[in-house]
Amino acid sequence: MSRWRNRNLLIGGAITLAILAIALVSLAWTPYPPTRIDIVHKLATPSAAHWFGTDPFGRDVASMLMAGARSSLSVALIAVVAGAGIGIPLGALAAARGGWVDALLMRATDLAFAFPALLTAVMITALAGPGAFNAMLAIGLFNIPVFARVTRGAALAVRERDFVMAARATGRGEWSIMARHVLPNTSAVLLVQITIQFALAIIADAGLAYVGLGTQPPFPSWGRMLNDAQTYIFRAPLLAVFPGLAITLSVLGLNLLGDGLRDALDPRLTARR
Amino acid sequence: MSGFLVRRLAGLALTLLAASLVVFLVLQVLPGDPASLMLDAQARPDTLAALRHQLGLDRPAWLRYVTWIGGLLTGDLGQSYTYSVPVAELVGERMMVTLPLAVLSIVLSTGIAIPVGVLGAARRGRPADTAAMGLSQFGMALPNFWLGILLILTFAVALPILPAGGFVGWDKGIWAGLRCLILPSLALALPQAAILSRITRSAVLETLGQDYVRTALSKGLSGQAALWRHAVPNALIPVVTVIGLQFSFLLAGTVIIENVFALPGLGRLVFQAISQRDLIVVQDLVVLLAGSVIVVNFLVDLSYRALDPRLSAQDGP
Numbered sequence: 001m002s003r004w005r006n007r008n009l010l011i012g013g014a015i016t017l018a019i020l021a022i023a024l025v026s027l028a029w030t031p032y033p034p035t036r037i038d039i040v041h042k043l044a045t046p047s048a049a050h051w052f053g054t055d056p057f058g059r060d061v062a063s064m065l066m067a068g069a070r071s072s073l074s075v076a077l078i079a080v081v082a083g084a085g086i087g088i089p090l091g092a093l094a095a096a097r098g099g100w101v102d103a104l105l106m107r108a109t110d111l112a113f114a115f116p117a118l119l120t121a122v123m124i125t126a127l128a129g130p131g132a133f134n135a136m137l138a139i140g141l142f143n144i145p146v147f148a149r150v151t152r153g154a155a156l157a158v159r160e161r162d163f164v165m166a167a168r169a170t171g172r173g174e175w176s177i178m179a180r181h182v183l184p185n186t187s188a189v190l191l192v193q194i195t196i197q198f199a200l201a202i203i204a205d206a207g208l209a210y211v212g213l214g215t216q217p218p219f220p221s222w223g224r225m226l227n228d229a230q231t232y233i234f235r236a237p238l239l240a241v242f243p244g245l246a247i248t249l250s251v252l253g254l255n256l257l258g259d260g261l262r263d264a265l266d267p268r269l270t271a272r273r
Numbered sequence: 274m275s276g277f278l279v280r281r282l283a284g285l286a287l288t289l290l291a292a293s294l295v296v297f298l299v300l301q302v303l304p305g306d307p308a309s310l311m312l313d314a315q316a317r318p319d320t321l322a323a324l325r326h327q328l329g330l331d332r333p334a335w336l337r338y339v340t341w342i343g344g345l346l347t348g349d350l351g352q353s354y355t356y357s358v359p360v361a362e363l364v365g366e367r368m369m370v371t372l373p374l375a376v377l378s379i380v381l382s383t384g385i386a387i388p389v390g391v392l393g394a395a396r397r398g399r400p401a402d403t404a405a406m407g408l409s410q411f412g413m414a415l416p417n418f419w420l421g422i423l424l425i426l427t428f429a430v431a432l433p434i435l436p437a438g439g440f441v442g443w444d445k446g447i448w449a450g451l452r453c454l455i456l457p458s459l460a461l462a463l464p465q466a467a468i469l470s471r472i473t474r475s476a477v478l479e480t481l482g483q484d485y486v487r488t489a490l491s492k493g494l495s496g497q498a499a500l501w502r503h504a505v506p507n508a509l510i511p512v513v514t515v516i517g518l519q520f521s522f523l524l525a526g527t528v529i530i531e532n533v534f535a536l537p538g539l540g541r542l543v544f545q546a547i548s549q550r551d552l553i554v555v556q557d558l559v560v561l562l563a564g565s566v567i568v569v570n571f572l573v574d575l576s577y578r579a580l581d582p583r584l585s586a587q588d589g590p
Contacts, residue, residue, distance in 0.1 A: 114292050114563045114570075116525035119543065123559060126547040127300075203416045207529050210418055211544070230422060230533070233437075237426050244419030252414035 009260025015253025019246075023069040030063035035218040043236050052242050055225070056232055061239065064220035065246050071132060071215045072222055072250065076201035078136045080194060083143020088183075088190065090144070091151025095159065096178045102152070109145035117142040118204055125213040132215040139204045143197050150193045154186035161185075188265035195258035199251045206247045222247050285571050292563045293345070297338050300556050328354070328553075345560070351553045355546075360557050363542060370440055370538035371527055374454050374461070378523055381462035382469055383516060389466070390473025390512075394481060395500055405470065412467025417526050421460035421533040428456060438535040457534045461526050465519050472515045476508035483507070509580050517573030521566045 026034075031051070038058030046053045052061035094102040121138035128134045158164060159182055167177050208214035209223025217224060222243040229239035325331050329340070344351060350360035389409075393402040429437035436453050443450045480486065481504045489499040528540035535541075539558060546554035 111288065111291055111295065113521070114288070114567045115295075115559070116521045116528075116562060116566060118522075118525035119528050119540075119559070119562060122528055122543065123547060123555065126544075127555075199414070206416055207418060211529060211532055226419060226422060230425075233422070233425060234430060237430060240419075240422045240426060244416065244422065247416050247419060248411075248414045251416070252411065255410065255414055 004264050006260050006263050008256045009264055012253050012256025012258070012260050015249060016257050019069055019250050019253060020073065022066050023073045026063075026066035026070050030060075030066045032060035032063045034063040034067040034220050035059065043232070043239075046238070053236070053238060055228065055239060056236075059220075061225075061242055064225060065222070065242060067220045068222040068225065068243065068246065069250075071219060072202055072205055072247075075132055075136050075139070075205040075215065076198050079139035079201045079205075080143055080197050082136070082140035083197065084147045084190070084194060087144040087147025088151045091148040091153075092155055092178055092183060094148065094152045095155035095182070096174050105148060106152070109149050112142070112145040118207055121204060121208060122211065122213060125208055130213040130216060132219075135205055135208045135214040138208070139201050143201070146197060147190070147193065150189060151183075151186060154189040155182050158182045158185045188262070191265065192258050192262045195254050195261060199254035199258070202247060202250050202254070281571065281574070285567065288567050289564055290342075292567060293342060293560050294338070296556055296560045296563065297341065300552060301334060341556070345557075350557045353546075353551055353554050355549045355551045355554075360554050363554065364539065364557065364561065367537060367539045367542045369443060370454075370536050371531070371540065373450075374458055374527060374530075374536070374538060375520075375523055377451075377454055377458040378461040378465070378526075379516065379520070381458055382465040382519070385462070385466040386469035387473055387512070390470040391477050391500070391505055393470065393474040394477035394504075395496075397478065402474075406474070409467040409470050412464055413471075415464050415467075417460050417464050418529045418533050420463060421457060421530055424456045424460055425534075438533070440536050453534075453536070457530050457536060460533070461523060461530055465522065469512065469515055469519070473508065473512050476511045477504055480504040480507040506580075510577060513573055513576055513580065517570055520569045524562050524566065 032038075036059060038054070040058065041050070041054050042056055042058040044050050044054040044058075050060050050062065052065065054060055055064070090105060094105040117139075121135070121142065124138040124141070125131070125134045128137075155178070164177060164181050167181050172180075205214055206221070206223035206226070209221040210227050212224070212227065214223055215221035225243040226240060229236070229243065233240055322331075329337055341351070348361060350364065352358070353360050353363055356363060389405050393405050396402045425437045428435045435456055438453075440453045441449050477500075481500070483504075485507075486499050486503050489503045490496065494502070527538060528543055530536075531538045531540035532544065539562070543555065543558050545551075546558065
């Protein structure tokens, strides 16, 4: 039981849950409407009325950060689900079939890794039109080869284990073995990979939004807030601090959660560290 | 060895060709007709036809691909539509910013990560190790563009000792140029160093537990000598692999970092070319960047053999 009480899992889980909760709460309540402009109170410093101050348009930074959590998490979630949804079956296929199918899929992933992910995401969103949906697509696309690779590697290792040999000896088909014995035993590795990709997707989403290609204004996003803040960096330096902290904290939480999950689910991996 | 090299080089050429085909095809399907994107919606049909002819779009796709590849091989990257200069000239000019930035970042990240990782492994569990690993956990979570903004806040706004952005050019002297690249390369290097130091630490921990290190210690070598002469060199393969992989992240990172610091490099050029629909420039740049990732990974693969002689022994004579 004590494996589940490791420090990384607790801290990472708590941070991730807190950010998820903030994103959900923002659906129902934010201190102010996140897009409401209030020029009279522009560039206010943090106070009881505005916990994190206001931006150059007088919008409440706390409310924008809350709404930003929602857009960041939803882009990352959909990108990772799409990448895993396509990548995991492809990896399983490569492991089960072997031969030319495997060789072809692996060469294809090699090729995909040659394209710097963020650069290509920039190209896709810029050409296909900026926006949250295309950002999800562009980020999701680069999750496919990662999940295919990890699933294939893990599945190949599990297929060598005795219980798979036993299932094969009883005459079960290759696909049924894959679905009932192999994939469930790769879930620890895949779950850890999901948290890693989720963290990377949040950074990628913020990067795209920073250069103006992600979630479009007026809907707030952490990346866009950083870009806007840079213009006012001499007058209101704090504006450039909060959105970055939000990104860093989310990524830190997910990374710790991934480390904690790995320790909890697969003690053999930890023993080697 | 030479048979191996020929096989690998053939593989490299095939991969590069496949990458160029992917870029070409994606740009064919993705945005529709480049000519109509360059002109506005009200353009007259004959203007459109003239532009299509000028860009060679009225020729079949395979012919355009072959012409493009032929040009790439001879160093002719085509003509930029918006700048009206050869793309090769544009790339050469911008490379003078991006290449030093990338090299400086790799040098900084490796120069920080290897000592920190080795030290962490040698002092496993002591306060220095715990502090370094805690810091690296934080560093891994830092988005490089935010780190860039924080560095601007600290070293350009609060303590105005370095420029907040822009590039003065190398003709003002090496130091003047380097000054503009210090903050951007730190922003790129620190998150990478965080990852690399953790990889180095666990690789060295692994080799420290090996029999040959115990043998070295038992024959009277000091702990330091066993560490640097036996454990560290044997831990280099995973470290070099990760440095190679980080090159791809670094190139993508420059696209954003050059925007943060307003540096006139390849990353900014990609942006400008995309927003002005200068598709030949986009096509050339993406294939050049992907090509350099492929070549770096090829070199990393080759370097394994220098690092681990057992690998070339497997090939046979």
